[in-house]
Amino acid sequence: MSLEFRQVYPDATILAIETSCDETAAAVVKNGRQVLSNVISSQINVHKKYGGVVPEIASRKHIEMIDEVVEQALVDAQMEMGQIDAVAVTYGPGLVGALLVGLSFAKAFAFAANKPLIGVHHIEGHIAANYIENEAFAPPFICLVVSGGHTHLVHVSDYHVFEVIGKTRDDAAGEAYDKVARTIGLPYPGGPEIEKLAKLGQPNIKFPRVLLEEDSFDFSFSGLKSAVLNYVNKCNMTGEAYERADVAASFQQAAVDVLVAKAIKLCKQRGLKKIALAGGVSANSFLREEMQKACQLENFELNIPKPIFCTDNAAMIGAAAYFEWMQGKTAPLDLNAYPGLKLGYRI
Ligand code: KG4
Ligand code: ZN
Numbered sequence: 001m002s003l004e005f006r007q008v009y010p011d012a013t014i015l016a017i018e019t020s021c022d023e024t025a026a027a028v029v030k031n032g033r034q035v036l037s038n039v040i041s042s043q044i045n046v047h048k049k050y051g052g053v054v055p056e057i058a059s060r061k062h063i064e065m066i067d068e069v070v071e072q073a074l075v076d077a078q079m080e081m082g083q084i085d086a087v088a089v090t091y092g093p094g095l096v097g098a099l100l101v102g103l104s105f106a107k108a109f110a111f112a113a114n115k116p117l118i119g120v121h122h123i124e125g126h127i128a129a130n131y132i133e134n135e136a137f138a139p140p141f142i143c144l145v146v147s148g149g150h151t152h153l154v155h156v157s158d159y160h161v162f163e164v165i166g167k168t169r170d171d172a173a174g175e176a177y178d179k180v181a182r183t184i185g186l187p188y189p190g191g192p193e194i195e196k197l198a199k200l201g202q203p204n205i206k207f208p209r210v211l212l213e214e215d216s217f218d219f220s221f222s223g224l225k226s227a228v229l230n231y232v233n234k235c236n237m238t239g240e241a242y243e244r245a246d247v248a249a250s251f252q253q254a255a256v257d258v259l260v261a262k263a264i265k266l267c268k269q270r271g272l273k274k275i276a277l278a279g280g281v282s283a284n285s286f287l288r289e290e291m292q293k294a295c296q297l298e299n300f301e302l303n304i305p306k307p308i309f310c311t312d313n314a315a316m317i318g319a320a321a322y323f324e325w326m327q328g329k330t331a332p333l334d335l336n337a338y339p340g341l342k343l344g345y346r347i
Helices: 002-008 044-048 055-076 096-113 122-131 173-183 190-198 222-238 244-269 285-298 315-326
Strands: 013-018 023-030 034-042 086-092 117-121 141-146 151-158 161-167 274-278 301-303
Touching: 002 315, 013 055, 013 096, 013 315, 023 055, 023 315, 034 055, 034 315, 044 055, 055 096, 086 096, 086 122, 086 315, 096 117, 117 122, 117 315, 122 141, 122 151, 122 274, 122 315, 141 244, 151 244, 161 244, 173 190, 173 222, 173 244, 190 244, 190 285, 222 244, 244 274, 244 285, 274 285, 285 301
Parallel strands: 013 086, 086 117, 141 274, 274 301
Antiparallel strands: 013 023, 023 034, 141 151, 151 161
């Protein structure tokens, strides 16, 4: 299929749309790796005052922005509607109302332009961000996916073959960052705030590293989150002063220690030598550095997307779509949104 595909589409150009959470995003991507445009309209400032994403507001904001964002992606790529070869869109997991906005727009665009539609799993998109601007990077590898809603250890044995070996049993890594940030009075989204503040502190508070059973690759961050909350509450009750930067640095060290240890262990167990990071938390410089150090010690290759391709964007959806399409997988125009879509399953 793939040879034949490349003959028919030597320059497969995909318009990709992503609206699963609080970014309205569109991109044009050529051959899965070359980003011709990448437009992201963030709603963060709207949700900030509520301390998290309000689903109803997210859907409305997507409706307001989607037209403009897609138009800008085409203009930036210097392409007309008819020059696009296919339209890709995230159809799950995510907020159902938010997903439906991107999905409806993509279906209408594909129908009007008479182009194939490709449905993309949001997490497969995050994983595919590793192929962007990186001709040499290819499966097999172990991918640590750390986002606001997911924490997965995935064995990616081929572009379209995903085996989830471990996942969080409670909070996702990004969720833990966001909740700890709120505990110490930092605004939403907490990840980048914790990262900044931690640079000014020392990891001198002993928070738990939850490794679970010896043979498990699952994660659990709720104990760590509660430990931080208990520490802060205790200090507040006893009137003891605490350094917020030390809390941030100690939390971050505990979370990253576990993420790095499990990814390295799985890579060894599977006899692989390649690790990739994906998802919003992989924009975190401390995680990037600690994973780099651990990979150097083991002589593993490490790939991490540029920070702009770690957090939600549509270029990653265009990258994943290319490899889906190459497998002959296109979607019908009655494709629905699936808020709980599992990685590796096909609708
Ligand atoms: O992948 P993403 O943009 O959206 C989801 O699919 O969930 O991830 C968002 C999550 C948020 O929890 C946010 O706090 C976290 O990624 N995040 C970070 C950083 N940038 C975003 N966490 C730690 N350090 C960062 N620099
Ligand atoms: Zn995401």
